Every structure is written in C-alpha cells, then in structure tokens.
Amino acid sequence: MSTKFPTAYGSIMERIDEIDPIQYGKTRNYTHGAVTYLSPYISRGVISVRQVQEAILAKGFLPGEIEKFLQELAWREYFQRVWQSKGAAIFEDVKQPQTNVVHRQMIDAIANATTGIDAIDNSIQEFYKTGYLHNHVRMYIASIACNIGQAHWLMPSRWMYAHLLDGDLASNMLSWQWVAGAFANKKYYCNQENINRYTNHYQQNTFLDRATETLAFGFSPPELKSIFRWELGTRLPSIPKPRIDVSKPTLLYNSYNLDPLWRKSEDVNRILLLEPSHFQKYPVSEKVVDFILSLSKNIKGLQWMIGEIADLQAFYQDSIARESVFVSKEHPAFTHYPGVKDNREWLYPQVTGYYPSFSSFWKLCNSKAKNWPDDLS
Numbered sequence: 001m002s003t004k005f006p007t008a009y010g011s012i013m014e015r016i017d018e019i020d021p022i023q024y025g026k027t028r029n030y031t032h033g034a035v036t037y038l039s040p041y042i043s044r045g046v047i048s049v050r051q052v053q054e055a056i057l058a059k060g061f062l063p064g065e066i067e068k069f070l071q072e073l074a075w076r077e078y079f080q081r082v083w084q085s086k087g088a089a090i091f092e093d094v095k096q097p098q099t100n101v102v103h104r105q106m107i108d109a110i111a112n113a114t115t116g117i118d119a120i121d122n123s124i125q126e127f128y129k130t131g132y133l134h135n136h137v138r139m140y141i142a143s144i145a146c147n148i149g150q151a152h153w154l155m156p157s158r159w160m161y162a163h164l165l166d167g168d169l170a171s172n173m174l175s176w177q178w179v180a181g182a183f184a185n186k187k188y189y190c191n192q193e194n195i196n197r198y199t200n201h202y203q204q205n206t207f208l209d210r211a212t213e214t215l216a217f218g219f220s221p222p223e224l225k226s227i228f229r230w231e232l233g234t235r236l237p238s239i240p241k242p243r244i245d246v247s248k249p250t251l252l253y254n255s256y257n258l259d260p261l262w263r264k265s266e267d268v269n270r271i272l273l274l275e276p277s278h279f280q281k282y283p284v285s286e287k288v289v290d291f292i293l294s295l296s297k298n299i300k301g302l303q304w305m306i307g308e309i310a311d312l313q314a315f316y317q318d319s320i321a322r323e324s325v326f327v328s329k330e331h332p333a334f335t336h337y338p339g340v341k342d343n344r345e346w347l348y349p350q351v352t353g354y355y356p357s358f359s360s361f362w363k364l365c366n367s368k369a370k371n372w373p374d375d376l377s
C-alpha cells in the first residue's frame with residue numbers, strides 16, 4: 001500500500017498521536033496544511049471519530065481552542081445521521097433540484113485530468129495513484145464539474161467515490177450535493193485565484209481566471225463539453241469459502257467496519273463479508289479493495305468471504321439460529337443484515353435524526369456536550 005496510508009494498526013495509532021489540532025484549524029484548507037490523513041481509517045471503521053476526539057482531549061486541549069478540529073469530526077457524524085434518516089434518498093437531490101443541469105454524465109477533462117487547471121490535473125493524476133484527494137480539491141473538482149461543466153452531481157460523485165480510499169457514501173454524496181446546491185442554499189464556486197491560494201500555484205489565463213460572480217452566470221467553457229462514458233465494475237478476489245464453527249456466533253465485518261477492537265475477547269467466528277451486490281451497486285477500484293483487505297489483517301482470526309449474507313446464513317441449518325447468531329455494527333449500507341446490531345461509537349449519541357444544516361446539528365451537539373467548558377456553548 002501507499003506509504004501515505006499505512007495499514008498496520010500501530011501506525012494508525014501513531015498518526016492519531018501526531019495530530020496538531022491547533023495547526024489543523026489554521027492550515028487545513030491548504031493542500032500543504034497540517035491535515036491528519038486519518039479519513040481512510042475513520043471511513044473504514046478501523047477507528048472512530050469518538051476515539052480520535054478522546055485522544056486529542058486527553059492531551060489537555062480545551063474544546064474552545066480546537067473547535068475547528070472538533071467540527072470536522074462532527075461533520076462526519078452529521079452526514080451519517082442524514083444517511084440514517086434519509087436512506088437511499090441521499091442518492092437524489094435532498095433539499096432541492098440542482099439547477100442548470102445539462103447532462104448526467106462524467107466530464108472527460110476531469111476523468112482524464114486534462115482540464116488545463118494545473119493544480120486540479122496534478123491532483124487527479126495523484127488521486128489515481130494514491131486514492132487520496134485533499135478536501136478542498138474535492139470541492140474544486142465538484143464545483144468545476146457541476147457548476148461550471150453543468151453536470152448533475154451523481155455520476156461524477158460516483159467516479160470520485162470509486163477511487164477514494166476513504167470512500168464514504170454519505171460524506172461523498174452529500175458533499176457533492178452541497179457544492180452543487182442540492183443540499184445547500186447556494187452553489188459553491190471556486191476561481192483560479194482561490195485555487196492558486198490554497199494549492200501553492202501561480203497559474204493564470206485559464207477558464208477559471210475570472211471573478212466568481214462571472215462564473216455564476218452561465219459560463220460554460222469548451223474544455224468541459226466532452227462527455228466521458230465512465231463505467232467501473234468492482235473486481236473482488238477469488239478466495240475459498242471460510243470455515244464456520246456453527247456452535248459459535250458470527251461477527252460480521254464489512255468495508256465500513258474493520259474495527260480490530262470490536263468484541264475483541266469473544267470466542268466467535270469473524271467474517272469480513274464482501275457482498276458482490278453491494279459492490280455492483282457502489283463500485284470501487286481495485287486499489288480500494290486491496291486497501292480494505294490490507295486493513296482487515298489487523299483483526300485477529302478474521303476470515304474473508306465473497307458472497308451474500310444469505311450464503312453465510314446457509315452455514316447454519318437451524319432457521320431460528322440463522323437469524324439470531326449474527327452480530328454486526330449498525331450502518332445504513334447494511335440494514336439487511338440479520339441478528340444483533342451494535343451501536344457505533346458516536347460523538348453525540350443523543351443527537352439523532354435529520355437536521356437540514358450542519359449549523360443546527362452542531363448547535364445541539366454543543367448543548368449536549370455537558371462536560372465541555374462554557375466557552376463552547
């Protein structure tokens with residue numbers, strides 16, 4: 001795997017320990033800023049946002065001085081709560097239809113990194129190699145695709161999700177909608193000056209080298225006209241069937257739950273279930289599959305299984321036992337799992353349901369954080 005994202009659990013813990021939340025708050029918008037590179041491990045359930053927050057607060061930082069860092073953790077939770085509440089509706093325009101949509105395809109210049117915007121093209125090329133994009137670059141790409149190139153957000157968002165090591169359906173789809181104005185009150189626009197500032201570039205005379213007010217009035221450059229017929233199927237490995245001790249319960253792991261500490265001391269079957277139906281619906285690259293499998297090696301006694309949940313149930317002949325023997329973690333992508341569903345480690349377990357904006361969600365989160373100082377209320 002890329003040295004940027006080691007998969008050994010010890011290395012991930014070291015990365016948490018290295019976080020500078022104050023510098024993060026000051027520089028996170030810059031591509032060379034003090035970002036944490038923790039998102040792939042959080043998205044894949046190796047660690048939780050709660051685990052990260054507790055580690056930082058244990059160092060003596062006051063919530064008031066690292067509020068930006070804590071907010072970014074809460075954004076992840078917010079998107080998950082929206083997914084819990086809206087379900088499959090997050091794959092449609094949530095608040096209002098995206099306006100000025102010309103097509104629902106991928107844009108060729110973005111897929112092939114030929115937009116002519118050096119910071120963007122370089123980032124996309126690096127993205128294909130590493131599976132990583134800085135969050136601001138994701139916003140730039142979404143703005144170019146949707147608000148300048150006039151593509152509907154869904155297909156480009158699926159393209160990006162497929163290559164992200166930290167691919168999280170809620171964070172990805174809802175962030176694209178936020179940029180495109182389907183999950184926000186207005187669209188997000190970037191111009192060349194903005195991109196130069198945050199990516200340490202000095203490029204001029206591109207189609208984005210103009211005022212954002214100009215970009216917002218139907219400007220559509222020829223560089224973004226060509227359509228890319230993007231299709232991606234997931235290549236899952238061919239592996240033998242696992243050995244199941246039917247006298248024991250089975251813990252279900254998946255691409256969003258790779259927590260090596262989950263029920264660690266229990267005598268159970270541990271199965272990483274990769275369902276072809278899931279990856280057909282939400283395709284990912286071979287690099288992403290390899291990353292998932294590599295992370296799963298942190299889980300002692302884990303076996304891999306390529307198949308559907310019904311195939312795993314077939315190991316248990318007793319129809320009653322088949323329903324009660326499985327244990328998983330609650331997740332909107334896997335509501336079809338039978339059996340017991342453990343709660344995830346939420347930052348704010350009391351704050352549930354749908355909130356139309358992050359600010360309304362964050363305000364209530366603060367009111368529930370009773371152990372925090374008054375200056376954060």
